[in-house]
Amino acid sequence: MKKTILTLLSILLITLSFACQSSDTSEATTETTLSREEILNESKEAFDERMEWWRDAKFGLFIHWGPYAVPAGVHNGERITSTTGEWIMNGAQIPVEEYEEYARQFNPTKYDADDWVRIAKDAGMKYIIITSKHHDGFALWGSEVGNYNSVDFAEIGKDLLDELKEAADKHDIKLGFYYSIMDWHHPDAQAPHYPTYNTSEKTNSNFDEYVENYMTPQVRELVEEYEPAVLWFDGEWIPEWTHEHAVDMYTMLRQMDPEMIINNRVDVGRQGMQGMNEEGGEFVGDFGTPEQEILESTSDFDWEACMTMNDTWGYKSYDDNWKPSENLIFNLVDVAAKGGNYLLNVGPTAEGLIPEVSVERLSDMGDWMDINSEAIYETERLQNHFREGESIRYTKKKAESTYYGIIFEEPTGTIQFSYLQPDEGSDVMLLGYEDPLNWEFNEENGLSIQIPAEIRNAENLSTAWVFKINGSEIK
Secondary structure (H helix, E strand, C coil), X not given: CHHHHHHXXXXXHHHHHHHHHHHHHHHHHHHHCCCHHHHHCCCHHHHHHHHHHHHHHCEEEEECCCHHHCCCCEECCEECXXXXXXXXXXXXXXXXHHHXXXXXXXXXXXXXXXXXXXXXXXXXXXXXXXXXXXXXXXXXXXXXXXCCECCCCCCCCCCXXXXXXXXXXXXXXXXXXXXXXXXXXXXXCCHHHCCCCCCCCCCCCCHHHHHHHHHHHHHHHHHHHHCCCEEEEECCCCCCCCHHHHHHHHHHHHXXXXXXXXXXXXXXXXXXXXXXXXXXXXXXXXXXXXXXXXXXXXXXXXXXXXXXCCCCCCCCCCCCCCCCHHXXXXXXXHHHHCCCEEEEEECCCCCXXXXXXXXXHHHHHHHHHHHHHHHCCCXXXXXXXXXXXXXXXXXXXXXXXXXXXXXXXXXXXXXXXXXXXECCCCCEEECCCCCCECEEEECCCEEEEECCHHHHCCCCCCCCEEEXXXXXXXX
């Protein structure tokens, strides 16, 4: 009898314990769920805390990949030169049923997500954004909303995002997803606009059905299944998408994950390829998105320049207009000096390989970052000067009095920095060179640094030379 009573008491205590834990979990979940008002009136302190990792990262990899890699810029034997690779469905005016054949053939058997992430990490990149669904409407995961995806429709027959998520977590790389609002495949979106899917002259009266029953459930799947750090929207310029849609989407996502970062293309305020929101508008979104360009100056609004290595985002077999590695390093430095992030694109092949030319350039950037990354990560723009002429850029270590003068011309006998003053008795260093450099400062000429001859002949110092100075900025 005593044993029975003790057993019953034990069961009761365990039950109460689980009930308390469940209650605590429920209360914690309730506490972390933000209200619509809290999201739309976020304090500067809360916003800065949420954006901190992203601002510190500075450098990310953009991946445009999908069935458009199958034609690789060629349709019915004709090179489609009027548009980029991922826009071929619109540029070549391909009917939905005909384009679906490319989706069926999509079979990237050489895809190695771990290799992709290692390539990004070795380049010095801190995060990856991949096209979970581009304008063609094809999803790279096994979405339960419809079957137009890599699991149910394509020959490959598997979830391509799951592998990337696993590899990103393994290598401590943040993962985010691009998602297109515009959808050329869905009958309630832009599919009926054929032959010109991308048009401002037509609207689909069923678009709200698409948003409610297809787009929103897919976006929720992405968040619930993969916990992305960033959601990167695009295609917001279509006439069907409204500011009201944007506010609903933004608040829903932030309620699902209060720490999520979302770009400004979720809303309708972006001013073309310049990428920043129009002045005076009350738009949702956390950062601007200049496309194929870098801001001329700085901005008080966070921003990320997304750019390609050649002239296409999605793979085109004949686009060989590759930018030299030196240009890409210059862009990275220029963006960091102006307080932005640099999102550099690759377009993998239909087999699942990042083009070797892209890999080579990323490797070159990684070599430079191995020596000079401290001038990029966790830095901020100077208060008054981000550049001096065309060949000098400046960055500053966040919350410290450490400054970096970066020059793009090979240093000769003496280097002049007009806007930096070292602390008295401090060392001026060239990253990648062990010994302190001789320097002098006066108000008339600013900072003069003597360059030893062996530096000019060092093979590991090239492209952009970074001088580290502890001191202050001269106004």
